[in-house]
Amino acid sequence: MNIILLGIAVLLAGSCSVPPSTAKITLGIYYTFQPVQQYVAWPERKNGLEVATTHENFKNEIREMVKNTELQITNEVFQGERKIELVINFVERWEIGNFPWHKPDKTGTADGDKFFESVHKLKNKPKADIYIALIAVEISNVKLRSEFASTVSSDQTYDAVQKENTILIGAFLKHTKEKNETLLQHELGHWLGVERHEPQENCDKTQLVMCAYTISKGAISEVHKKAIKKFYLGRTGQNPPSEY
Numbered sequence: 333m334n335i336i337l338l339g340i341a342v343l344l345a346g347s348c349s350v351p352p353s354t355a356k357i358t359l360g361i362y363y364t365f366q367p368v369q370q371y372v373a374w375p376e377r378k379n380g381l382e383v384a385t386t387h388e389n390f391k392n393e394i395r396e397m398v399k400n401t402e403l404q405i406t407n408e409v410f411q412g413e414r415k416i417e418l419v420i421n422f423v424e425r426w427e428i429g430n431f432p433w434h435k436p437d438k439t440g441t442a443d444g445d446k447f448f449e450s451v452h453k454l455k456n457k458p459k460a461d462i463y464i465a466l467i468a469v470e471i472s473n474v475k476l477r478s479e480f481a482s483t484v485s486s487d488q489t490y491d492a493v494q495k496e497n498t499i500l501i502g503a504f505l506k507h508t509k510e511k512n513e514t515l516l517q518h519e520l521g522h523w524l525g526v527e528r529h530e531p532q533e534n535c536d537k538t539q540l541v542m543c544a545y546t547i548s549k550g551a552i553s554e555v556h557k558k559a560i561k562k563f564y565l566g567r568t569g570q571n572p573p574s575e576y
């Protein structure tokens with residue numbers, strides 16, 4: 333009996349030293365509009381007609397977006413091996429009592445910095461690595477880090493922005509599914525450590541996720557791949573090679 337127990341103990345001890353095969357990133361997702369509007373703005377669907385949908389159907393669309401984002405990482409970075417797992421902790425409608433418009437007439441764009449603050453202040457947030465707010469209008473008034481700060485006015489508009497553990501995706505209802513997936517991948521790229529956008533000459537040749545402007549589905553560049561691999565190795569307790 334003792335020998336068998338010892339054998340089990342050795343097996344358990346052995347299994348503890350094997351690093352996990354996937355690194356999980358937990359997402360908490362809020363949408364800030366009625367899902368009924370989605371088909372109006374996704375023109376490849378239903379010829380732009382407004383079609384009522386349930387919250388559950390809309391949440392499934394979001395789940396599909398996240399799944400496709402993860403699948404792109406699996407295929408383009410890890411040759412089909414699922415090493416990064418995007419786990420959705422919750423998708424919830426967020427009814428903001430006082431929507432942070434950028435202009436006092438309450439039209440146009442959302443005030444990004446106020447939005448970040450509102451997400452930050454939300455009470456009883458379930459646990460997540462990253463909180464993502466989907467917004468119907470574009471975003472402005474965002475103070476970004478050094479690279480852009482000196483050249484950006486408060487009226488500059490963005491499709492999406494990331495600060496610390498929060499991502500805002502704006503104009504969500506106007507974009508195709510592919511564009512929204514690229515925006516999510518782009519902001520996750522920043523969160524994973526890609527600080528700079530791809531040089532323009534690279535973007536002239538190919539549509540890349542980390543280009544400053546993306547029109548449709550972009551590919552993951554070499555710099556971006558390295559950041560994802562480095563994150564994966566770090567999260568799974570492995571040392572990244574020195575060139576990372």
Ligand SMILES: [Zn+2]
Nearest residue numbers: 518522529544
């Ligand atoms: Zn960016």
